[in-house]
Amino acid sequence: MPDPHAPLPFEAAVHPEARPATRLTWDSRTASPEVAFVALPGEKMHGNQFVQGALDAGAPFVLTDLDVPRAVRVADAQAALFAWARSERAHNPHVVGITGSAGKTTAKAYAAAALHAHFMPVFNTMPAIACFLIEHGRSARPLVVEMGIDRLGEMAELVGLVRPDVGVVTAIGPAHLEQLGSLENIVREKGMILRGVRGLVGAQAAPYYPGADYPGVDSYGFGDVTVAGRDLELTPGGARFNFAGVPVQLPLASRVQAEAAVLALGLAQEAGLELAGAAHRLSGVQVPGGRYRVHPGRFTVIDDAYNASPVAVRAALEALGSFAGRRISVLGRMLELGETERSLHAEVGALARQAADLSYGVGAFAAELGERAFRTVPELTADLLATVQDGDVILVKASRGISWTPEQRAQEGVGLDTVVEALLELQAQRPGGLGNAAR
Incomplete structure (x- = not known):
């Protein structure tokens, strides 16, 4: 207090x-x-x-x-x-810092559940982290802190404030390139969280942090990693796997959530916690809205509209591929990609056309993102609502453009939460209310 x-x-x-x-x-x-x-x-x-x-x-x-x-x-x-935050943080012996180009919030939620820890709310700015450390630094429970960056030098400032005992990098990819400049800068900046502490990196990030340069850093996930889950099964109903002989079930989860759960269980194991109890806590994790939240019903809506980067969209499209039925992708603009933004949107759009039976794009790079391209969000929404059928699976993903006006958001195809809202409202209507489904 x-x-x-x-x-x-x-x-x-x-x-x-x-x-x-x-x-x-x-x-x-x-x-x-x-x-x-x-x-x-x-x-x-x-x-x-x-x-x-x-x-x-x-x-x-x-x-x-x-x-x-x-x-x-x-x-x-x-x-x-x-100064107050640094002083209070010194009283806690177990602080986990999590960064990455995608998946930070998901990893934070799972790690906190497994460790029974206090964790950062949605905001992950320096002032937000400082307030969190002041509020919880003296707690006997561990702390899990999300550490996002969008400019050079920011990770050094965050590490100096949080001083994590465990540093985690979930994934590496092009994000915030306008400020960070290059993928090499992203790797170096995020890698600062791994220096001099217990380090863990997701399987996708592991190639960027070789042991020769980052001694004592282990990888986590599935396959050829050091902290491994086994026998992963992905279905529309969720993910199942084993960790150190303990069965784990995650309802309505994708591979990204399963990898976060492996991280969480690895942290719990190292902390000496009972794994069966930690796995049970993981089964009840709910990430904040807009971060791969699955809404089953007459048709399935995958709400992943909170934010987007190329690595995050690829993961979401991979998850979409595990669903039966007609698969529809609805993608909007990914922000802060600098001079390479058109080519990166085109790469993501090519993946969407492979993963989905029908692909939508909206905003400045609509044609790159989908075969059905629309200038504004309202135009896309009208066409999508007239097209969706019972049994469809619709993935919605784009950057937020949180500081933009509603008009900018509608024009540029960011903030697709309004599309999710419209789909869920339609989903709740009586059977037979869908346009094509009733034909």
Whole structure:
């Protein structure tokens, strides 16, 4: 529990009315009598502009350079936040850091379940990680931290903050190329999480981290790896395999989830936890919406629309291939791919045409992504809803474009969550309500 009256690793003037908090936030809209507010600099505005709103919401304290009621007054709120996080993290003996070009959130969810750990919420920015470490650093339970990067030098900053005892790289591929520049830079930057700690890399990432350059790093997954699951079976109903003699069943899971489960069980085994119990916890894992969430019904919707990179789309298309019935891929733009974006979209589109019986594309690279190409998301949605039949399996995947306006998202084919919503609404209708299915 963040307590402003406890010894702090920075100089501060603590207002006598400041109170301990349950959580910290840098978004004043989520401040409350249990949630304290940290006033950080932003791209357009400084958090100081929202301090009064946080106080009005009952925030137990505010970390700021302003002289206001319930203030923990410091010279630099961001520097104080990070110093506090590093101090609290030092109290936890088992911190797992997870990075990769795809699959980070899935790996985090499975690792946390197997270890019975506290884990990062969806946001994985430096301030979010710092707040998490302050809130849970003194817990007796392990911590699992997602560490995503989109610029050079960021992983070094994250490693300096989190100081993971175990570093994980799930996968390597072209992502955030506009800022990171090249695949070689991605390999080097993400590899910083493996230096000087227990390291684990997914089977797809393993070739990028040879033992000669990364001693003590093991691979995980299936096949020729050092931490291995055995006898993997993938069906539309999920994944089954064995790990160290323990049977594992993951409902509605693909190979990506199965590999994450192997990682999780390897971590649990090394931590001395009972594997049967860890495997049971894995069977109930649910990743956040938009990350390979399967919705069975009259037709099956695979909601993988939260984000996309070439390596992630390839994995999703591979999973689509395990389903029976007519397979449909719905793909939108992958962002931040730099000068190679057209060729990378074309490569993904070629895979989609092989894996799916019918492929859709939308936005700037619609023709590259699918045989049915549409300029905007509403146009694609209308055609898809008129085409889908009972028994179909529809994969929906694209980047989010989270900072774009709704008009930009519709135009560029990002944020395909609206397509998922429309499909699920149609799925819930009475049998016979589908256009072609009723013909």
